[in-house]
Amino acid sequence: MKHHLLQLLSQALDALKSEGVLPADMATEIQLERTRDRKHGDFASNLAMVLCKQARSKPRDLAEKLVAALPGSDQVSKVEIAGPGFINFYLSPGAYHSGVAQILAQGESYGRSDIGQGKTVQVEFVSANPTGPLHVGHGRGAAYGATVADLLAAVGYKVHREYYVNDAGRQMDILATSVYLRYLDLCGEELVFPSNGYKGDYVWDIGASLHRKHGDALRHSAAELFDGVPADEPDGGDKELHIDALIQRSRELLGEEHYRETFDLGLDSILENIRNDLEGFGVHYDEWFSERSLTESGAVERAIQRLQDSGHLYREKGALWFRSTDYGDEKDRVVVRENGQTTYFASDIAYHMNKLERGYERVIDVWGADHHGYVPRVKAALTALGDNADKLDVLLVQFAILYRGGEKVPMSTRSGEFVTLRELRHEVGNDAARFFYVMRKCEQHMDFDLDLAKSQSSDNPIYYIQYAHARVASVMRQMQDKGMQWDRAAGEQNLDRLSESHEDALMVSLSRYPEIVEAAALNHEPHAVAHYLRDLANELHTYYNAHQFLVDDDALRNARLNLIQATRQVLANGLQLLGVSAPDSM
RNA sequence: GCGCCCGUAGCUCAGCUGGAUAGAGUACCGCCCUCCGAAGGCGGGGGUCACAGGUUCGAAUCCUGUCGGGCGCGCCA
Numbered sequence: 001m002k003h004h005l006l007q008l009l010s011q012a013l014d015a016l017k018s019e020g021v022l023p024a025d026m027a028t029e030i031q032l033e034r035t036r037d038r039k040h041g042d043f044a045s046n047l048a049m050v051l052c053k054q055a056r057s058k059p060r061d062l063a064e065k066l067v068a069a070l071p072g073s074d075q076v077s078k079v080e081i082a083g084p085g086f087i088n089f090y091l092s093p094g095a096y097h098s099g100v101a102q103i104l105a106q107g108e109s110y111g112r113s114d115i116g117q118g119k120t121v122q123v124e125f126v127s128a129n130p131t132g133p134l135h136v137g138h139g140r141g142a143a144y145g146a147t148v149a150d151l152l153a154a155v156g157y158k159v160h161r162e163y164y165v166n167d168a169g170r171q172m173d174i175l176a177t178s179v180y181l182r183y184l185d186l187c188g189e190e191l192v193f194p195s196n197g198y199k200g201d202y203v204w205d206i207g208a209s210l211h212r213k214h215g216d217a218l219r220h221s222a223a224e225l226f227d228g229v230p231a232d233e234p235d236g237g238d239k240e241l242h243i244d245a246l247i248q249r250s251r252e253l254l255g256e257e258h259y260r261e262t263f264d265l266g267l268d269s270i271l272e273n274i275r276n277d278l279e280g281f282g283v284h285y286d287e288w289f290s291e292r293s294l295t296e297s298g299a300v301e302r303a304i305q306r307l308q309d310s311g312h313l314y315r316e317k318g319a320l321w322f323r324s325t326d327y328g329d330e331k332d333r334v335v336v337r338e339n340g341q342t343t344y345f346a347s348d349i350a351y352h353m354n355k356l357e358r359g360y361e362r363v364i365d366v367w368g369a370d371h372h373g374y375v376p377r378v379k380a381a382l383t384a385l386g387d388n389a390d391k392l393d394v395l396l397v398q399f400a401i402l403y404r405g406g407e408k409v410p411m412s413t414r415s416g417e418f419v420t421l422r423e424l425r426h427e428v429g430n431d432a433a434r435f436f437y438v439m440r441k442c443e444q445h446m447d448f449d450l451d452l453a454k455s456q457s458s459d460n461p462i463y464y465i466q467y468a469h470a471r472v473a474s475v476m477r478q479m480q481d482k483g484m485q486w487d488r489a490a491g492e493q494n495l496d497r498l499s500e501s502h503e504d505a506l507m508v509s510l511s512r513y514p515e516i517v518e519a520a521a522l523n524h525e526p527h528a529v530a531h532y533l534r535d536l537a538n539e540l541h542t543y544y545n546a547h548q549f550l551v552d553d554d555a556l557r558n559a560r561l562n563l564i565q566a567t568r569q570v571l572a573n574g575l576q577l578l579g580v581s582a583p584d585s586m
Numbered sequence: 587g588c589g590c591c592c593g594u595a596g597c598u599c600a601g602c603u604g605g606a607u608a609g610a611g612u613a614c615c616g617c618c619c620u621c622c623g624a625a626g627g628c629g630g631g632g633g634u635c636a637c638a639g640g641u642u643c644g645a646a647u648c649c650u651g652u653c654g655g656g657c658g659c660g661c662c663a
Contacts, residue, residue: 033602036609046605049643059643083606084643129663171663200610240662319661330589330659337661372590373658398591398656442598443591445656447598454613456623459612467625478622518601530598534610536628545618545627586625 001099002515005043005089012069013047021065022055034512035367041080041088042508042570047083059085095508097495103510103566104488108231111517111573113516116156121150124289124356124368126278127164130270132174132200134277135370135482136411139421140400140446143437143579144526145366146283148395150577151521151529160360161285164351167267168292169344173247174198175270176263182207182252183262184219191222195233196243202273206266220253275422281430282579294350300342303350303385305334312384324348327380330373349381356387364524369396369443395524400439401438401448409450428453432577435462438526466583468537471544473584476524476561479550484557493564494555498563502543506567514572517577526578531576539569 007028009496016022032045048063055062063081070079078090103110122288128138146161153159166172178197182204185191193199210218229245231237251259271288273294278285294300307313312323318338322345325332337347357361367374375396379389402409402419411418432453440446440459456463479486498507513532518527549560572582 033605035606036601037606044605049605052643086606131663166663169663321661333663339630339660339661343661347663369591371656375590398592444599445592449598452598460625461611463625466612467623468625471623471626475622482622515602523603527600528602531610538610542627542628544622545624548622550622556652585623 001031001075001091001511002043002093004073005045006030008070008073008076009045009047009066009087010068011071015069016055016065019069021062022051026051032490033307034515035088038508040082040086041078041090043089043091044082045089047084048081052085063087085175088370089109093496096504096511097492097498099511100495100562100566101492101508103569104492104562107569108573108576109232110569111514111577112154113158113518114156114165115518116152116158117523118156118158119361120158120160120359121152121362121364122160122162122358122360123152123364123366124162124164124355125149126283127166128274129166129171130267130274131171131198132270133202134274134421135418136402136421136424136448137399137418139281139424139433140437140442141366141368142278142421143434144280144395144397144442146580147434147438147526148364148366148521150579151517151524151526153520154577155518157362157521160287161283162289164289164291165271166269166291166344168295168347168476169248170244172263172267173416174243175194175266176259177243177247177250178203178259179206179210180218180254180262180264181246183210183546184222184225186211187219188217189222189225191226192232194239194243194246196239203266204300208268209269210262210265218254218258225249225253233372281421281425283433284525289351291347291351291461294354295342299350299354300346303353303381304342304346306353306385307349307381309387310384322377322381322384324377324380324384327376328384329376329380338519344570345377348378349385350377351586352382353385353387355393356382361391363392367393367394367396369398372396393524395442397442397446400448402448402450404450424450431466431580432460432462434539435530435574438578439530441525441527444479461530462580463586464541465533465575466581466586468540469568469575469582470584471540471565472571473566475549481560482550484550486561486565487554487558488562488565490555491558491560494559495562497556497559500543500547502539502546503560503563506539506543508567510570513574517574529574529577533571533578536567536571536574540564540571 009032013022013028016024017024028047028051030047031042031050031068035041035044048066049059050064060081063085067079067081067087075092075095076089077092080088080090082088103327108510123145126134126142128134149159151159174196175198180471181191181193181197186207202467225246227249230241233239253260304313307322312320312326313335319334320336321332322335323332333345334343335349336342375394379392382389382392402411409419428450436448436453452460476486516528516532520526549557549564551557575582
């Protein structure tokens with residue numbers, strides 16, 4: 001509908017250009033908006049006010065010329081000039097009636113479009129280190145990323161969903177060492193667990209499966225392991241030096257083969273856990289991309305070489321630095337450490353280089369907001385490599401703070417006192433979790449009210465929306481009990497019987513849905529869909545309370561059933577985009 | 587100290603990329619079930635859009651500054 005009106009305006013503009021009223025070479029993006037107030041019609045454009053300077057005429061005069069040049073349309077019943085020079089469009093009843101028919105005809109595909117034109121976009125999200133289970137912070141990134149991806153797919157992009165697996169690096173070595181220490185403990189060795197190690201119960205489980213497989217074959221005495229290892233923090237030492245030395249000793253004692261096995265056992269079991277968590281949350285991926293593969297394929301080396309060749313690297317204090325300050329970063333960054341090891345950043349340069357090499361036209365990263373300082377250096381690297389950094393959008397997701405009984409739920413990764421995503425799903429259910437996570441703008445800090453998410457009452461927006469959907473299904477069941485019929489074709493013929501203000505309002509809302517989806521997708525704002533669905537549900541409930549649907553008058557009944565079935569369809573489509581179920585009864 | 591994000595009803599948040607009289611939910615008060623699910627609906631009170639300037643036909647929205655909150659400033663990942 002909106003596109004149709006834009007076309008009309010565009011034709012009017014062309015007409016005025018050829019008449020010489022407006023400069024022919026003028027390029028304008030026409031703005032057309034839904035009116036806030038129905039008294040101003042359905043759509044309004046500020047075109048005349050925007051162009052009045054170029055046309056050297058008063059806004060209202062120009063508006064009149066534009067309106068005069070507007071081609072006729074059976075979708076438009078009236079065009080008015082109002083206020084300082086707004087052009088207000090009133091849609092014809094027929095436009096709304098055909099809208100209802102369209103929804104029922106298109107079904108699940110209503111709201112989808114092809115404005116993305118099949119352009120490829122990669123969405124990388126969550127990508128939490130496989131060193132432990134996902135927690136509620138990751139959950140928001142998962143729900144948000146998955147919904148953004150689904151929205152983009154709905155408007156015609158070819159979407160590739162990807163999880164970057166940090167299967168290399170020091171944190172993973174710490175995990176492997178933690179697993180080995182738990183294994184030794186199970187063998188009967190008495191040892192003090194490092195303060196920097198991973199202390200979660202899941203590490204015990206992995207240590208146990210290592211023990212099941214090898215028995216005591218990999219056992220070394222604690223004394224042997226701690227030989228030459230500097231003191232841990234509680235003993236007045238440095239926890240970083242302590243753990244690094246333990247990693248080193250574990251490697252030596254286990255030998256490369258068994259160390260690798262321990263490492264991979266930890267990686268695989270945690271990754272499996274993460275996969276299951278996300279699958280259970282309705283979050284699916286096309287690819288799990290291994291960081292290690294970047295080193296093995298030589299991509300990291302190649303990225304560094306390219307930066308080297310183009311003169312963006314220099315050596316200082318034994319390390320190799322990338323001059324990211326040339327492209328707006330605050331300081332230069334190390335890519336190869338003094339000890340010869342590449343940094344995490346080096347992998348990330350290679351990873352993003354790889355993404356663009358794979359030919360994606362757009363690349364989206366969803367990160368926790370605490371990584372925001374990282375954006376300039378990644379973009380700097382892409383620019384230095386000669387790529388277009390504008391292809392990359394980094395979407396930052398703020399943390400969610402849980403509330404239970406009006407109190408903040410304490411959380412810190414350090415103390416191991418965090419709520420896992422699995423616990424959250426178990427407590428409030430998938431639907432509420434998915435919905436609450438995307439209910440807020442991503443850059444907004446979020447208060448996640450667990451009690452509200454759990455409550456099965458109208459206070460809870462997710463129940464409110466699902467209830468609207470179930471209510472329509474219930475009406476249809478009731479209809480059969482009463483021995484009545486729904487004849488969709490007859491309903492279509494009689495849509496002009498829908499003359500109540502509630503019906504009018506409902507039809508307006510239904511016609512907005514494709515615009516909502518389009519804007520939500522392009523702006524990466526799933527919350528717009530959540531708010532829309534709440535409003536739509538409200539209109540259905542209001543209508544329900546004001547009028548009887550199952551009336552004896554066949555024509556009226558069929559028309560009304562068409563309308564509420566169309567509403568049910570849009571509710572279902574919207575909920576599906578958010579990863580939330582649309583039940584027929586509750 | 588520097589950088590990024592955020593300040594809108596008592597509380598939680600929208601506000602369609604600068605438009606017409608700033609909106610929902612919640613909480614509080616009052617109404618509506620011999621009627622398709624009251625898990626619902628209707629009505630009411632509640633605001634200096636943090637503050638001060640600026641840009642223009644027009645600002646909650648854009649720019650500058652101040653105040654307040656969050657996060658980030660490693661040869662960690």
